[in-house]
Amino acid sequence: MVEELRGASEGAFDLAEGTVYPALYRLERAGLLKSRWTSLGGRRRRVYRLTARGRAELARERKDWKAFAHAVEVVVT
């Protein structure tokens, strides 16, 4: 996930991977994510998935962000 973020932002968001976990735990507590242990290639892994509420929240936040970014773009250009 952090790699995706780093790649998609062309290196602008280069987070220390360990510091992402507190945010994941918070989102899980808020019911926006769901996690479970799974086994992949003999290794235990914790997999996080968006819940239906999480997807709805993401859509709402994305819409808000686009509106905000567009407003700033209009003002500064």
Place this chain on the structure above:
Amino acid sequence: MIEQVLDELRRELGAVGIRGRFRRRILVESEDHLRSDPEAPARFGAPHDVANAFAAELGARRSRRAAVSAFAALAVAGAVYAVAFVGASFAGVPDPDTFPILAVLAFAAIVFAPQVAFVSGVLAVIRALRRREPVLPSAELRVINRRTGLALLSGLVTMGALALFAFELRSELAGWWVTFTFVGTASASGLLVLAAVPGIGATLLRPQVAGEAGDVFDDLGLGRTGPWRFALLIAFAVALAVWAAGTVQGDPLDGALRGLMEATACLGGFAVFGRFLGLRR
């Protein structure tokens, strides 16, 4: 390398106050992450920063929960106090001049401690609910925890003093009032002690997050003025209200004297607790 990072993370989590099951979950998940690829330890971040990020999130949540729990327990204690206070008029309280010394001390605590409990409890919950961010400055958490702690302590002092008052005057007061006061104060004290558990959990966390705590103007959302000018205004308003109540009861001189005492207590409280409770910077 991985074991070294995990050891350091375990130590750092302990240093910021995260232990037990939650620490185990963090360590298991971190180990899983660190073993995901050879470069993962290098990208994981400093264990100190990771532990601090967890403590910062957990600290804000625990302090908020502690303030709300304390407020709920204080509401019950407040109801017991109100019923006991009103009921005392029908329970045959003897002349204060005849009170034994312990009853006099208990009475003084019954008058002042609930005011401190009410003010600090309300301020704790206001600050906790106004600051909804997932991470708060350490200074802000300290203020919320202090307010919560003082509110609970004052609540317990009030309940203890009320029970002591009933005990000291048990032979002169109506039996139903004494029984109600014993049962009510014991139940409310139990709730206050239970409400202290999340508060203790909150104070055990030691995140380091930069930033200042707010002051009384942030709590009330009012325009900013000098803190002492504000305290004087509040003290004057309190004195006026008490004097008005005394006048309505037909004794304006007594009302004025009590108003003056309340205003002095108000300013004294602001001087003593102002910085400690984050009322002024």
